[in-house]
Amino acid sequence: MRCGCRGNVDQEQRERVEGALRETWRKPVRVTEAERLSSGANQEIWALTAVADGREVPLILRRPPDSHQEEHLASLMLTGKQIEIELQRTLHGLGIRVPEVVAALDGGEGAGVAFVMERLPGVAVPQKILGDDSYAEARSVLIQQMADALARIHNVSTADLPPLPSLTATEQLGRCRAIVDGCELHHPGLEVAFAWLDANVPKAAIATLVHGDFRLGNLLVDHSGLSGIIDWELAHVGDPMSDLGWLCMRSWRFSRPELPAAGLGNRGELFDAYGKAANVDVEPERVRFWEAFGNVRWAVICLLQVRRFLVASPEDSHIEHAAIGRRLDEALYDFFRLIDDKEYPL
Amino acid sequence: MTRPIPDAKGLVRAVSAFVQQVAASERSSYRRFQSKVAIHLLRILEREVAERPKIEAAQLERLRDVLDTSNPDLEDLNRRLGKALRSGEIDWNRNDIQAHVRKCVEENLLVSNPRWLR
Numbered sequence: 001m002r003c004g005c006r007g008n009v010d011q012e013q014r015e016r017v018e019g020a021l022r023e024t025w026r027k028p029v030r031v032t033e034a035e036r037l038s039s040g041a042n043q044e045i046w047a048l049t050a051v052a053d054g055r056e057v058p059l060i061l062r063r064p065p066d067s068h069q070e071e072h073l074a075s076l077m078l079t080g081k082q083i084e085i086e087l088q089r090t091l092h093g094l095g096i097r098v099p100e101v102v103a104a105l106d107g108g109e110g111a112g113v114a115f116v117m118e119r120l121p122g123v124a125v126p127q128k129i130l131g132d133d134s135y136a137e138a139r140s141v142l143i144q145q146m147a148d149a150l151a152r153i154h155n156v157s158t159a160d161l162p163p164l165p166s167l168t169a170t171e172q173l174g175r176c177r178a179i180v181d182g183c184e185l186h187h188p189g190l191e192v193a194f195a196w197l198d199a200n201v202p203k204a205a206i207a208t209l210v211h212g213d214f215r216l217g218n219l220l221v222d223h224s225g226l227s228g229i230i231d232w233e234l235a236h237v238g239d240p241m242s243d244l245g246w247l248c249m250r251s252w253r254f255s256r257p258e259l260p261a262a263g264l265g266n267r268g269e270l271f272d273a274y275g276k277a278a279n280v281d282v283e284p285e286r287v288r289f290w291e292a293f294g295n296v297r298w299a300v301i302c303l304l305q306v307r308r309f310l311v312a313s314p315e316d317s318h319i320e321h322a323a324i325g326r327r328l329d330e331a332l333y334d335f336f337r338l339i340d341d342k343e344y345p346l
Numbered sequence: 347m348t349r350p351i352p353d354a355k356g357l358v359r360a361v362s363a364f365v366q367q368v369a370a371s372e373r374s375s376y377r378r379f380q381s382k383v384a385i386h387l388l389r390i391l392e393r394e395v396a397e398r399p400k401i402e403a404a405q406l407e408r409l410r411d412v413l414d415t416s417n418p419d420l421e422d423l424n425r426r427l428g429k430a431l432r433s434g435e436i437d438w439n440r441n442d443i444q445a446h447v448r449k450c451v452e453e454n455l456l457v458s459n460p461r462w463l464r
Binding site for chain 2: 035036037177185186187188189190191192195196318319320322323326327329330332333336337
């Protein structure tokens with residue numbers, strides 16, 4: 001980027017952002033800073049500063065990656081950008097702590113949709129939240145706050161929602177298999193996992209809005225606690241217990257693997273808090289299925305990421321996409337532990 | 347026979363040190379993050395060089411037992427087993443298959459992330 005700004009949002013992108021903001025705010029706007037954040041495996045996430053009327057406005061830009069290969073395979077997993085934007089707007093309007101979408105930028109044919117939203121306070125860096133002394137107060141309230149937030153999300157009337165994909169476990173398994181096939185992979189471990197899950201799908205449950213990727217890496221946390229819920233690209237309508245199972249996966253516990261609830265506490269604490277907030281009885285065995293399922297789903301997402309590396313040209317390739325392929329076996333290992341262990345510790 | 351120096355370990359150390367030196371002067375936090383990932387991958391590569399031949403020999407032997415064949419092509423056998431499990435031609439719940447896929451995961455983790463194993 002020019003003007004001594006950091007990062008390399010290109011000139012064209014910057015002008016598009018400025019144009020969209022000008023249209024929304026109806027006043028001259030300049031983007032003065034842009035820094036790419038290291039989070040966001042599917043999307044590029046940029047922290048921008050826009051100046052209008054001499055006032056600096058901190059913003060976030062989410063945009064599709066430069067290379068768009070394999071769009072079809074990823075779309076089997078993703079909500080779809082336009083629906084994601086509508087969903088964020090709906091939830092923000094309902095008073096749920098979701099960043100307000102300021103402007104959507106249609107990049108034209110093939111370029112995908114980018115959008116600009118407010119930058120809420122807090123960080124979505126689990127290592128900091130779990131490790132730094134300055135987040136001790138936040139840690140003491142986060143289980144309750146996550147449970148309250150999930151109960152609120154699951155309680156949104158589906159009639160108010162944009163047309164999200166409605167996905168049962170069986171449908172999701174079908175999509176996972178299609179992704180594996182699209183990657184031209186024959187993986188006996190994944191096949192056994194798919195077959196086990198198919199044979200153990202719990203009886204039908206209520207279907208609600210599901211965040212789909214609810215974990216510390218997608219929660220903004222400041223020193224006093226939860227300040228925002230971000231990254232809705234895997235949102236769908238499905239079994240609400242899937243959000244609880246996903247939140248307990250070891251992959252999201254970082255330096256505190258002994259604490260299943262996001263590295264913050266025990267499953268029992270989370271289930272009790274959620275049960276009270278949502279006024280439901282949490283069935284641990286149902287959550288256990290979804291935690292096992294979540295690991296297999298994560299393994300398939302790892303596959304999608306590494307696929308992006310494999311098909312990218314050298315100048316468009318990202319080393320973190322290659323690295324994530326090596327996490328597939330972590331997820332499968334945890335899957336087998338979950339289905340083999342007698343106990344599901346609460 | 348004299349081994350060329352640096353050996354595989356030494357080469358990995360040289361590239362890791364170089365990446366670290368480059369990262370130290372990098373202003374972008376995203377680039378510094380990517381440098382850490384690069385060093386992490388080099389450590390995996392070091393274990394790959396040391397362990398993969400043994401792991402593949404063991405996997406080949408198990409696959410030949412499971413599929414009752416003398417075929418020596420590991421990739422081909424994995425493809426056959428994957429397809430047969432998908433189609434139901436082979437029962438996914440067979441004890442030897444359950445044991446084989448778990449063992450494969452553990453072997454791969456010994457290379458990719460040994461600390462994950464409990």
